[in-house]
Amino acid sequence: MRKLTYFIACSIDGFIGDPSGDATAMYPFVDAEFLEFLKTEHPETVSTPGRRALGFDDLENRLFDTIIQGRSSYDLALKEGVTSPYAQMRQYVASRTLTESPDPQVEIVSADVVGKVRELKAEEGELGIYLCGGSQLAGALFDEIDELIIKTYPIVYGTGMPMFGSGFAVTEFTLGEVRSFGNGAVVRTYSRKR
Known part of the structure; x- marks a missing residue:
């Protein structure tokens, strides 16, 4: 059985963006050290245009061969004219409003996203499924998430878009690897207790 991993950036207080979902306040923390970490450990989680710009488009995927993201996350790429933002993986976009894919490499999942993830x-x-975001999709898929990789940046939003747009549910995860960076960022890996 393949794993679904929610690989997400957040503030110290657990928000993945401001109240509108904008996460640009976190961008300055993606410095040379952090990019090297992404390049060596998680190259597939960098968008295809980003990989090309950084010169590592040829690296093989290490953890994931499939990505699922929400409509708002996908819209960030579409606004830049990119219809296939993660061409190095099979791409799925969960959306109730986007009825037709603008790219043959991107499949729209308009109904039963949980069933689709279970199928995947x-x-x-050997490789797993990367849950890219956003909050509502993570909430809908909460019971299917096997692993969390949380990139915490040293900022506090105070309020904003939570990691999970879902109801209250206490769920235990076991801490695995922890890695810290010179800029104050910390990446923690957790596995769901079953």
Whole structure:
């Protein structure tokens, strides 16, 4: 069974963006040290245009071969004219409003996103599924998430878009690897207790 991993950036107080979802306040923390970490450990989580610009478009995927993201996350790429933001993986976008994909490499999941993720998890394969965001999709898929990789940047929003747009549910995860960076960022990996 393949894993669904929510690989997400957040503030110290657990927000993935301001109240409108804008996360640009976190961008300055993606410095040379942090980019090297992404390049060596998680190259597939960098968008295809980003990989090309940084000169590591040829690196093989290490953890994921499939990505699922919400409509708002996908819209960030579309606003830049990019219709296939993660061409290094199979791409799915969960959306109730986007009825037709603007790119043949991107499949729209308009109904039963949980069923689709269960189908993807049941596939054979060494690599997992990257849940890119956003908050509402993470909330809808909460019970299917096997692992969290949380990139925490040293800022506080005070209020904003939570990591999970869902109801209250106490759920335990086990801490695995922790890595800190000179700029104050910390990346923690958690596995769901089953």
